[in-house]
Amino acid sequence: MQTSTPRALLLKRSLAAVWHPCTQMKEHEWLPLVPVARGEGCWLYDPEGRRYLDAISSWWVNLFGHCNPRINAALHDQAGRLEHVLLAGFSHEPVVELSERLARATGGALGHCFYASDGASAVEIALKMSFHYWRNCGRDAKKRFVSLAGSYHGETLGALAVTDVALFRDTYAPLLMGASQVPSPDGRRADPGEPPREFAIRCAGALERHLEEHHRVTAALIVEPLVQGATGMAMYDPEYLRRARALCDRYEVHLIADEIMTGFGRTGTFFAHEQAAITPDFLCLSKGITGGYLPLSLVMTRDAVYQAFYDDAVARGFLHSHSYTGNPLACRAALATLDIFEQDRVIESNRAKSARITAAAQPIAGHPRVKHLRNCGMIWAFEVDTNDPGFARKFFARALEKELLLRPLGNTVYFMPPYVIGEEEIELLASRTVEVLDALSAG
Numbered sequence: 001m002q003t004s005t006p007r008a009l010l011l012k013r014s015l016a017a018v019w020h021p022c023t024q025m026k027e028h029e030w031l032p033l034v035p036v037a038r039g040e041g042c043w044l045y046d047p048e049g050r051r052y053l054d055a056i057s058s059w060w061v062n063l064f065g066h067c068n069p070r071i072n073a074a075l076h077d078q079a080g081r082l083e084h085v086l087l088a089g090f091s092h093e094p095v096v097e098l099s100e101r102l103a104r105a106t107g108g109a110l111g112h113c114f115y116a117s118d119g120a121s122a123v124e125i126a127l128k129m130s131f132h133y134w135r136n137c138g139r140d141a142k143k144r145f146v147s148l149a150g151s152y153h154g155e156t157l158g159a160l161a162v163t164d165v166a167l168f169r170d171t172y173a174p175l176l177m178g179a180s181q182v183p184s185p186d187g188r189r190a191d192p193g194e195p196p197r198e199f200a201i202r203c204a205g206a207l208e209r210h211l212e213e214h215h216r217v218t219a220a221l222i223v224e225p226l227v228q229g230a231t232g233m234a235m236y237d238p239e240y241l242r243r244a245r246a247l248c249d250r251y252e253v254h255l256i257a258d259e260i261m262t263g264f265g266r267t268g269t270f271f272a273h274e275q276a277a278i279t280p281d282f283l284c285l286s287k288g289i290t291g292g293y294l295p296l297s298l299v300m301t302r303d304a305v306y307q308a309f310y311d312d313a314v315a316r317g318f319l320h321s322h323s324y325t326g327n328p329l330a331c332r333a334a335l336a337t338l339d340i341f342e343q344d345r346v347i348e349s350n351r352a353k354s355a356r357i358t359a360a361a362q363p364i365a366g367h368p369r370v371k372h373l374r375n376c377g378m379i380w381a382f383e384v385d386t387n388d389p390g391f392a393r394k395f396f397a398r399a400l401e402k403e404l405l406l407r408p409l410g411n412t413v414y415f416m417p418p419y420v421i422g423e424e425e426i427e428l429l430a431s432r433t434v435e436v437l438d439a440l441s442a443g
């Protein structure tokens with residue numbers, strides 16, 4: 001009997017006891033839930049040995065493969081020393097070293113790290129810190145935030161208020177603080193023939209008009225630098241960030257760079273904002289920071305911001321906290337991840353790998369249903385021309401049959417593989433994606 005296999009039993013128990021995230025659970029009446037027993041490199045294996053190429057880095061977090069021996073070794077070592085201690089009033093080597101190394105990665109511009117556990121909490125912290133900074137400076141009116149159309153910054157109530165993805169936001173809109181959106185420089189929205197840079201400049205004009213009118217009440221602009229992930233891998237020209245930085249300076253508005261997805265080499269540079277040669281006032285990091293091992297997030301900021309909280313009055317301090325703030329195991333995983341970046345010269349070697357994947361993806365660009373194949377660093381995306389509202393789920397299910405883990409966002413199919421993806425895996429990813437497209441086109 002099918003239902004008596006260990007695999008089937010696990011699925012049955014999962015559907016009975018686990019409320020899965022980002023899911024209408026009823027869809028699992030027909031959509032496969034995928035049991036995973038172990039991982040190795042770019043591959044995930046189910047309990048019966050069936051394998052899936054993890055082309056989305058398991059929700060955009062994995063950098064150097066599943067069960068990476070170097071990160072495993074660091075975690076084993078740390079587990080034998082110290083698993084956790086509160087960070088209020090206490091300190092430990094991994095959190096200090098991580099803060100120092102990340103500060104160096106910003107050229108010393110962002111000298112202070114404030115820790116949390118998940119991406120949305122980092123966004124909450126950046127929003128609260130920005131507001132509190134202005135308040136400490138006697139600028140209480142600065143309490144509004146502005147984000148880009150289509151932005152995604154997480155799903156807790158503060159982060160959701162600056163998120164502009166209807167599916168996640170609309171239901172909870174009555175609970176959210178008011179925030180403003182300005183047009184996104186998403187290159188796909190440019191006029192026909194308009195170069196992405198010209199379009200970015202045009203969109204920066206809209207930001208300028210917004211700030212001109214509202215700067216007195218605006219604390220910060222929050223952006224996903226270069227790639228807006230959850231809205232459908234919208235990519236834009238760095239010129240937008242340069243202009244946004246200048247406008248924020250001119251109008252005394254903070255610039256929050258949400259690099260939760262784009263950080264740690266994903267866009268081709270260590271941080272995406274480097275491509276615009278700017279420094280944000282707040283930098284939110286998470287996802288890849290631990291190589292995809294453990295929840296860890298942080299907000300980096302300038303010394304000048306830090307100084308505005310440094311005072312005899314307790315309430316002028318930043319009293320925000322999370323139980324697992326700066327967890328030593330997570331920090332060690334992050335340090336092991338930074339070691340790999342240095343030892344393997346990952347940013348450099350990813351350049352050749354990125355070019356190789358772009359070349360392998362050319363048959364996809366030529367597919368009659370495919371539009372806008374685009375790339376930024378280690379992210380590729382394209383739209384599939386279809387009116388089927390069930391496209392994303394059907395593509396996901398078909399891809400699984402071909403050993404690919406791909407999870408389209410609406411009509412947008414994207415690749416965001418672990419950086420350790422090899423030659424054969426690249427070929428397999430590209431050729432089987434074409435097979436899935438063909439199968440779905442045939443109906």
Ligand SMILES: *Cc1c(COP(=O)(O)O)cnc(C)c1O
Pocket residue numbers: 118119120121123152153154155224229230258259260261262286287
């Ligand atoms: C994933 C993501 C978040 C939220 O992070 P969580 O850990 O899922 O809360 C915020 N911003 C961006 C750009 C993200 O991609």
